[in-house]
Amino acid sequence: xxxxxxxxxxxxxxxxxxxxxxxxxxxxxxxxxxxxxxxxxxxxxxxxxxxxxxxxxxxxxxxxxxxxxxxxxxxxxxxxxxxxxxxxxxxxxxxxxxxxxxxxxxxxxxxxxxxxxxxxxxxxxxxxxxxxxxxxxxxxxxxxxxxxxxxxxxxxxxxxxxxxxxxxxxxxxxxxxxxxxxxxxxxxxxxxxxxxxxxxxxxxxxxxxxxxxxxxxxxxxxxxxxxxxxxxxxxxxxxxxxxxxxxxxxxxxxxxxxxxxxxxxxxxxxxxxxxxxxxxxxxxxxxxxxxxxxxxxxxxxxxxxxxxxxxxxxxxxxxxxxxxxxxxxxxxxxxxxxxxxxxxxxxxxxxxxxxxxxxxxxxxxx
Amino acid sequence: xxxxxxxxxxxxxxxxxxxxxxxxxxxxxxxxxxxxxxxxxxxxxxxxxxxxxxxxxxxxxxxxxxxxxxxxxxxxxxxxxxxxxxxxxxxxxxxxxxxxxxxxxxxxxxxxxxxxxxxxxxxxxxxxxxxxxxxxxxxxxxxxxxxxxxxxxxxxxxxxxxxxxxxxxxxxxxxxxxxxxxxxxxxxxxxxxxx
Numbered sequence: 001x002x003x004x005x006x007x008x009x010x011x012x013x014x015x016x017x018x019x020x021x022x023x024x025x026x027x028x029x030x031x032x033x034x035x036x037x038x039x040x041x042x043x044x045x046x047x048x049x050x051x052x053x054x055x056x057x058x059x060x061x062x063x064x065x066x067x068x069x070x071x072x073x074x075x076x077x078x079x080x081x082x083x084x085x086x087x088x089x090x091x092x093x094x095x096x097x098x099x100x101x102x103x104x105x106x107x108x109x110x111x112x113x114x115x116x117x118x119x120x121x122x123x124x125x126x127x128x129x130x131x132x133x134x135x136x137x138x139x140x141x142x143x144x145x146x147x148x149x150x151x152x153x154x155x156x157x158x159x160x161x162x163x164x165x166x167x168x169x170x171x172x173x174x175x176x177x178x179x180x181x182x183x184x185x186x187x188x189x190x191x192x193x194x195x196x197x198x199x200x201x202x203x204x205x206x207x208x209x210x211x212x213x214x215x216x217x218x219x220x221x222x223x224x225x226x227x228x229x230x231x232x233x234x235x236x237x238x239x240x241x242x243x244x245x246x247x248x249x250x251x252x253x254x255x256x257x258x259x260x261x262x263x264x265x266x267x268x269x270x271x272x273x274x275x276x277x278x279x280x281x282x283x284x285x286x287x288x289x290x291x292x293x294x295x296x297x298x299x300x301x302x303x304x305x306x307x308x309x310x311x312x313x314x315x316x317x318x319x320x321x322x323x324x325x326x327x328x329x330x331x332x333x334x335x336x337x338x339x340x341x342x343x344x345x346x347x348x349x350x351x352x353x354x355x356x357x358x359x360x361x362x363x364x365x366x
Numbered sequence: 367x368x369x370x371x372x373x374x375x376x377x378x379x380x381x382x383x384x385x386x387x388x389x390x391x392x393x394x395x396x397x398x399x400x401x402x403x404x405x406x407x408x409x410x411x412x413x414x415x416x417x418x419x420x421x422x423x424x425x426x427x428x429x430x431x432x433x434x435x436x437x438x439x440x441x442x443x444x445x446x447x448x449x450x451x452x453x454x455x456x457x458x459x460x461x462x463x464x465x466x467x468x469x470x471x472x473x474x475x476x477x478x479x480x481x482x483x484x485x486x487x488x489x490x491x492x493x494x495x496x497x498x499x500x501x502x503x504x505x506x507x508x509x510x511x512x513x514x515x516x517x518x519x520x521x522x523x524x525x526x527x528x529x530x531x532x533x534x535x536x537x538x539x540x541x542x543x544x545x546x547x548x549x550x551x552x553x554x555x556x557x558x559x560x561x
Contacts, residue, residue: 123557125556125557126557126558129557130556130557131457131556132454132556133457142454142556143454145454145556146451147475147476149447149450149454150451150472150475150477151476153447153451153476154477157404157405160404161406
């Protein structure tokens with residue numbers, strides 16, 4: 001179709017192709033580019049495409065070929081993987097068809113090749129500053145970019161929710177493992193810590209500590225004073241232990257301490273002694289002074305061939321019982337002979353431990 | 367109602383009137399939480415309650431509040447992502463208008479359980495359109511009016527918008543496009559990264 005003196009018959013085809021496939025190129029028989037769609041021009045920056053050899057501007061990566069025109073024509077109709085040479089080295093997809101030998105639609109022996117970005121499109125749009133006008137109206141690229149952004153935004157919203165739920169979960173777990181009055185660990189946390197240490201065969205000292213005269217404080221000065229004393233005790237116990245140790249409140253005025261990596265009975269005795277000494281310091285409350293003390297019994301995991309939680313808790317309890325019998329404010333380390341004492345005591349002497357029976361009155365120092 | 371909708375109301379109040387005003391809304395509505403989760407579902411009554419309360423606290427008619435929410439969604443920097451997603455609809459404001467029919471489907475592509483009202487554009491002349499909204503909740507048309515007003519600015523078009531009221535669950539908006547190149551508008555960079 002000749003529409004003007006200088007117009008070649010193929011010009012009308014090229015104009016249509018510019019709209020339908022803005023990333024196409026027309027190659028002549030020697031593989032040189034004689035026409036390129038408007039978007040394809042943008043990929044080369046200032047370097048002119050027209051007149052350049054196609055293989056100098058674009059590398060055919062797969063199927064592998066020498067880039068010659070005959071090799072390209074041999075692949076006509078199949079999917080080509082290409083890359084822009086120089087610059088951003090953007091990956092492209094392409095398909096090539098030979099032009100009719102008559103020369104009616106372009107140079108005889110030449111080819112028409114259409115390109116697209118494939119998966120590299122998100123980067124390419126930014127790298128070459130493309131707009132929706134650079135894509136054919138039927139091209140799904142814009143929809144794909146929309147989807148990428150929409151999904152990213154939705155994913156971000158989900159991620160925010162996940163983070164918040166995770167935060168709530170951690171808070172709930174903390175709460176489940178914490179004694180709310182003192183901020184110390186509770187029995188659940190203690191069970192967990194002991195289970196983990198025993199499972200990993202790590203050595204530790206287990207120390208049971210009961211407050212002495214606490215009931216008297218509660219009874220004579222009220223629950224507020226009692227709560228204050230418990231908080232102070234919690235603070236002392238935490239201060240006298242290391243961060244890796246566990247201090248748990250397991251009953252009204254009963255505490256259990258797990259001192260990790262300790263195999264030396266002398267050290268446990270020192271720590272317990274220091275704690276008890278500090279517990280005996282007067283605790284001021286509402287213009288009055290609360291006085292308590294503490295009794296402690298301990299046992300070491302390294303003393304057992306196969307330490308178990310139940311056995312160690314029981315033995316520490318026996319030692320604690322013995323400490324109470326020896327007078328308040330004492331620490332006793334467990335040994336097997338203490339069991340005999342306890343049996344004897346159980347038969348002959350009423351229990352002295354506070355809270356052991358319902359008629360437990362004001363504490364008596366004996 | 368989808369959390370995204372409730373969250374939009376909340377963000378509008380907080381970003382426009384401040385945290386205290388939102389706190390007032392929460393207290394007056396008697397909600398036992400202070401933030402909506404975008405990705406959770408809520409009972410439809412919650413949305414109605416919150417909108418009623420916002421209207422009371424701001425002492426403005428609900429239609430005005432809804433329109434402001436629509437404007438907020440396009441023009442506030444904090445919700446830039448949404449403006450961008452809408453701008454994908456077309457290169458010109460008129461093209462964008464023609465993309466409105468696809469809006470619910472487009473939203474579902476991103477968030478599969480987000481049900482937006484059905485929109486249908488009718489062309490009565492080169493510059494005269496009407497848009498019908500068939501929504502689950504009356505008043506959505508006012509949000510669309512605010513949204514279109516802000517988007518027209520965004521495209522640099524000059525338009526007249528008129529909410530023609532609601533009949534049988536359908537709201538009609540009249541759109542008169544005076545010029546599509548009134549002002550320069552805001553640039554839409556296809557490859558921009560939104561953080």
